[in-house]
Structures are given as structure tokens and as C-alpha cells.
Amino acid sequence: MKEFFWGVSQSAFQFEMGDIFHRNIDTRSDWWTWVRDPINLKTGLVSGDLPEEGINNYELYPLDHSLAKGLGLNAYSLSVEWSRIFPCPTYGVEVEYETDGNGLIKAIKITKDHLEELDRIANRKEVEHYREVLLNLKKLGFKVFLTLIHYSLPVWLHDPVESRERNLENENNGWVNQRAVLELAKFAAYMAYRFGDLIDMWATFNEPAVMVELGYLAPYSGFPPGVSNPAGAKKAIINIVNAHARAYDAIKQFSGKDARVGIIMNNIHTTYPKDPDDPRDVKAAEMSNFFNSGFVLEAITKGNLNAEFDMETMTKVPHLKGLDWIGMTYYSRDVVTHSEVRFKEIPITAFKGVPGYGYSCLPNTLSADGRYVSELGWEVFPEGLYNSLEAASAHGLPIYIMENGVADSKDILRPYFIAAHVAQVERAIESGIDVRGYFHWSLLDNYEWGMGFGMRFGLYKVDLITKERIPRKESVNLYREIVKNNGLTRRIRENYLGGGKP
Template identity: 60%
Template sequence: MDFYWGVVQSAFQFEMGDPYRRNIDSRSDWWAWVRDPYNVKNELVSGDLPEEGINNYDLYEIDHRLAKDLGLNAYQLTIEWSRIFPCPTFNVDVSVEQDGYGFIKKVKIKREHLQQLDELANKREVRHYLDVLKNLKKLGFTTFVTLNHQTNPIWLHDPIEVRMNIEKAKAKGWVDERAIIEFAKFVAYIAWKFDEYVDYWATFDEPMVTAELGYLAPYVGWPPGILNPTAAKKVILNQIIAHARAYDSIKKFSNKPVGIILNIIPAYPLDPNNPKDQKAAENYDLFHNRIFLEAVNRGKLDIEISGEYVKVTHLRRNDWIGNNYYTREVVRYVEPKYEELPLITFVGVEGYGYSGNPNSLSPDNNPTSDFGWEVFPKGLYDSTVEAYEYSKNVFITENGIADSKDILRPRYIVDHIREVKNLIENGIRVGGYFHWALTDNYEWAMGFKIRFGLYEVDLITKERIPRRKSVETYRKVVEEGIE
């Protein structure tokens, strides 16, 4: 069986940092978000700016060589929508067909539409991504390309405008179903232009994060930073539909596998003997994990976010699942929080999972990272088993730890890859493991404070400095496997 060993990067988090400011992408929603004065003043964002970053845009050949020297054979990256189309594509007029629920069933994109999109595309950026992909292929990498990794063009989603008044906002992002149509155009264009150099396509990376953090957790610093359950529901449904229509668009111009990358998080009840806590864990799983898994793999849609499904067969569009795993959730029961989202009867318990204190121990005596995330390798096993229920083509598409001093990371790598070995030995086919990340990066609202890289990056010189224990550990695992 072929097994892919890789690393992952996203565009916004890795590309910028050219000292002469030549390769800035100022046309994304996150670009506007991280420099918004209100966000900075209220410490919703760090104040760090992506243009001070690691400059993968210029230094991609160096990063590719570092990955090759680790013995890796796969590389995952994002093609940034706002770089390719910095200005709106609304005027490329395609026809749309709806089903009986009013959901978009077809977006009819013809070659004439691709020619129109080609006139609007930023040719310099098209050439850049072609150069990046060609270099990866020259080095022998299998390429995984993601088409939406949290960021959107500002003309599609203006998070400041939405935060101020979502009803009057013109660029509502995934709340507005026209985002489905525009995304279908974008991915069709990318498949048409880049297919020769791509081996696996992914539509979205962690789409539930957009809804959960952007519309249900305004305190975490994720755009647009509002509490609006109705909007969250629309975002979830629209992204599910967008995945299916993107799948169709890609398949018109590519015969490569098209999948989706989800952060499948196993939830465990605080008190395993308490039926209410058991229900909380079940509902967390239904809401966070299975709403996408059921829709895109089985054509079953939970329209009311209640745990009840209807058959919508045109949503059943998926060739593979990527599982991004970092840690678990431990939950307890609460009474339903939002009428619009009946499944939300859970709350994470402080100290566990994503809710720990940095560089400490969880209540179960598991270490926590610089981010406060609990180290819990068994969750990788459990979450991947869940993915395998829905698809026999599963990859671990992100796994890593924020650990600037490189104390926990070597053991973290070994323990999590051991779970991959256990999965395979127990008949769960896993096609690959991708570490987040090769280098340090811009960690969204946290800026440069959080360091995930196998290689530290000096933000002044942009030098890649190995965190030797982790680099050697990952290299050895790739070369020799795990006992």
C-alpha cells in the first residue's frame, strides 16, 4: 500500500513576509480582520501582521527541499482565492438550478465562462502557483491542493461590515448562498488551469470552524466575530452545498480524487455514567463531526441541525476524507442554548481538550501545549475510525503541536503516528500522515506567538532553523517506521 508522508501549509498563514512587500495579498477577509483597530484594541487579535511572516511565497523552493530532505513524498498546500481573483467574479453569469428545498443543485459552468474568468484572473499569481506546483512535481511529491482554507476574498466576505450590521452588509460570505456559485466558478477555473500538477483536490479545510468560531464564539477572534445562531446555520448548510457543487465543477475538468478536510474531534462525556453527559457527547459528535460526514458521503442532510436527516442525493459527492486531529473534547450537558441549533446541548469542560492552560497538565494528567491544548493521542485513533465509517479513503491531513521549546513535540509525533500504525493493523486503511507544520507560521488571531514548526523561522532574516529533536524524530519515523 502506498503511504504518503507529508507536511501542510495554508496560503495566508505561510506566504507573506517578503521584506520589500512585493507579494502581499491585501484582498482577503483575514487581511482586513487582523489589522482592524477594534480587534487589536480589544485583544481579539494579536496585533501581529501576516506581512511580517515567513515568506514562503519567495522561499518555497527552500521549504520544498527541507521537506524532501525529511524523506517526505507528499505536500499539501492552498491556492488562495483572493490572490487569483482579487476583484469580483459576479459578472461571469452562469445558470443555476435549485431542488425542491431551494438548495442549489447545479451550477452550470461552460468553457466560455472559464475564458471570461481567465480575463479576470491575476495572471502573475496563476504563474506563481504553477511554478510552486511544478517544483513540487520536479522533486517527486504527490500534491494535495486545498481550495478554501478559512480565507475568502474581501469582495465576498467583509467581516468588519458583517460585524457592524449583518443585514445591511453587502459581502456576507458563507451566509449568502451566492458564495456557493462564486466558489464553484473559482474551483472550476483552478481545476482547468492546474489539474496537470495536482494529485488530490480538497474543497474545504475545517469548514465547521467558520461557523463555530465566527458566528457562535465572538470572544475568540475569528471573523466576523458575532453571536448569530441563524447565520451559523446558514453558513453550515451553504458550505455543505458548496462542497458538492465544487466537486461537480472540479470533475468537469479533472479526473483526480476530490475530498474534504474536516477537523474530526472525538467528544467524551465528563461523567461516562451520567446519561445527560453521554447525550452531550453524542450531540457534539452529531453537530461538529457528522453533519458534514453524513451530507457529503451519504446524501443525508440535517436541515434543522436537530439530528434528523432528509435525503438530498445531489450532496453525496466525495472521494476522500482528510482528518485534522490535534486534541479531543470533554463535554458536559447543558440545556439547549439556541432554538436555531437544537443539537447544541453541550459545553466543553475547562482543562481538557482545547480548553487547557498552556504548558500545564489536564485533569487527566496529560501535558498541554503552548496553546493549552491537551495531548491525547487516542483521539486520533477514535476520530479516524469515525471517518472510516464514511469513506475507505482517509488521510491524516493535519497533526501537530504548538511547542516553541521542542519539549513535547518529539514524543507527540511518535505517539500519534503509533496510533496510525494501530489503525492500519486493525484494518482501518489510512493513506497518509501530514504534519502541521514544516515551519512556524502565522497562527490566525494568535499571530506569531504560537509555534508549530519542525523548523523555527527567524522573522527578521527568514532563516529556517531546525528544532533538531523533532526534525530527527520525524525523519527517523518516515525512514524506519514505528516499533
């Protein structure tokens, strides 16, 4: 596989905190507020585990980078925590902007004076910290992929508890509020201004549909703000699309027109109909796929905005178009069947998941298809990765698999999981699909959002008391062998895949 990136991925909130003296905690994000909310704790929406007891990547990043280097990796993906850089609001840095006939923000005028103003209110300690992290990655020879938004937001932009209590009728209501578009553009410009010389690949968002579906339509999910508000969900996803476009512009403006700006989507065409011979189930799968990724990708690759959420009524909005590469996350599939429209405001929700498949399985069992199921209840379905790559390739852009992994504390499933999914990557490349990278989630056990520390995705186990990184030897050695040989070896195929190709 020519010029292929092998890497690992991490996010700031899940990895950074955990030094024993609690010196480097970040109390200014929405997730910090969310996981300690008494109502969430009482109802069991969150685990009670706290991120400040985590793995301390903030201080131990040189060790973690060296572990990644020891695997032979040539790329590393991470995010920055907006609330660390700007713990206080940036509203006072006022920028001029222009809206279109649809009420969307068409252009934002950001100048060097705005960046200098932002620089004066930024947390200089955190800016310097992130620069040191990035410099260390570059020193070790990694290509650096940086994501701006991996779920978490500053609490001054999104107060999740107040948003829940007031059902989004508050001012600091995150992506429901159009001013978030302006604020992200300013943040993106500042990141490009400060770190543009150290970043090889930019991503605006990680899994934006997850934030919308789980935060605004599934109050049982444990994601902030924990409401069922379809009107708010529609506003949020449209504002996210708009924010991507304006952040894309800002990065290009201050990091150079050659900067590569992408987005990382979940579930690109990984929903399957329960009965492929039933047209209603086939349509249900099409709706699920459009809801999870098609809506965003249509807008930012073709300038087609489906504001009616019906998969048909497209409004041409050329200024939303802007994407240089597609990132994807893949863990499992979804299997759906036809249902009545779940939210009348969102016509494309005429589908429901089928228990026993994909993400809807009982942990440590076999799925309804007889597939292995992880500790998190996610079915191992490697061929879904090929289907996803095939669908993504229709957009004509380079593709990077930015997350792929399994919750497996005993390292029983992981070796097979890695080998089987890399086999699908090779299959895709052999069929002519432009796949350029594979990033394992994750190097280390970490904080799995509302579920806390219970789910173990790491190639390395982390002792939360001592912070020691302990290799899960079979998976570590397997991934190292794959990277060294730039793909699967005969030994791996024979030992893990029965000697054949998928």
C-alpha cells in the same frame, strides 16, 4: 505501511507573506482586513502581529520544498489564496444554475467560455506563481494535495468588519449568502482548468465547522466575522455543504472524472462525555460530534441533510452527495457535559465544554487527567486520533490525517507528540482501517491566525527578521527516521513510548 503518504501541510495566508520589501502581500482577503481592524486590536481579539511580517514562503518555497524533501517526504499539502487569483469580483461571469425544492443549488452550468472569461479577469502573475510552486513540487516527486478554502475568502465575497457591524445584514457576508456557492463552483472549475494536470488530490474545504462555530457563534474567538448569529451559522454551514457538492462537480468536469476530491474535517468523533455513565453527558458528546463533523459528512457521503439541526430530521438531498476521500485534522479532544441548549435555533447545542481537558487547559500545565498540555493550552491525547480514525472509517472511504502537530517553541513535547500519534496511526492500520497518509502541521513556524506568531508549530523555527529556517533538531531527526522506516522504529518506541505499543 504500504503506499503510505508522509507529508507536511500549510495554508496560503499563514505562510506566504513576509518578503522584506512587502512586494508580494495580498490585501484582498477577509483575514487581511480582520487582523488589522482597530476594534479587534483594541479588544485584544487579534494579536497585532501582521501577516506581511511572516515567513515569506511566497519567495522561499524552493527552499521549503527542499527541506521537506530532505525529510524524505513524498507528499505536500497546500492551499491557494482565492483573493490572489481573483482580487476583484467574479460576479460578472454569469452562470446558469438550477435549484431544488429545498432552495439549494442542484446544478451549475459552467462552460469553457466561462473559464476563458474568468481567465481574462484573473491575476495572471499569481496564476503563474502558483503554477511554478506546483511544478516545483512535482519536479521533486511530491504527491500534491491542494485545498481550495483554508478559512480565508476574498474581501469582495466576505467583508468581515462590515458583516460584524451589520450583524450579517450586508451583501458581502460570506458563506451566509448563497451566491458564495456559485462563486466557489466557478473558482473550483478555474483551478481545475488551470492546475488540474498538477494536482493529485483535491480538498474543497479545510475545517468548515471551525469557520462556522468560531465565526458565527463565538464572537470572543478572534475569527471573522465575530458575531453571535445562530440563524447565520445555520445558513453558512448549509451553504458550505452545498458549495462542496458543486465544487466537487466542477473539479470532476474540468480535471476529469478520475480526479480525487475530498474534504478536511476537524474533530471527527473526538468529543467525550465527562461522565460516560450519565446518559445526558453521552448525548451531549454525540451532539458535539455531530455539530463538528457529522452534519457535513452525513450530507456529502449519504445525501442526508439535517436542516433542523436536531440529529433526527433528515431530508434526502442526493445531489449533495459526493466525496472520494476524508481528510482529518487532529490536535486534541473535547470533553463535554450536558447543558441547556445554548442556541435555541440549533437544538444540537445542548453541551458545554469542561475546563481542564482537551482544548480548554491552561498552557504548559497538566490537564485534569494528568496529560501534558501545550503552549496553546491543548491537551496531548494521542488515543483520540485512533478513535477519530475508527469513526471516520464508517464512511468507507480512504482517510488521510492532514494536520497533526503541537505548539512547542522549545521542542520539548513535540518528539513525544509525533511518536505517540504515529503509534496510533499504526494501531489503526493494524486494525484494518484504511489510513493512507499522515501530514505534520507544520514544516515551519507560521502565522497562527488571530494569535499571530506566538504559537510555534514548526519542525523548523523561523527567524522573522532574517527568514532563516532553523531546525528543531530532535523533532526533525525523529520525523525523518519515521519516514525513512515507514513507521516507528524500535529505538523510537523505546526512547519515547517506553518500548510498548499503545
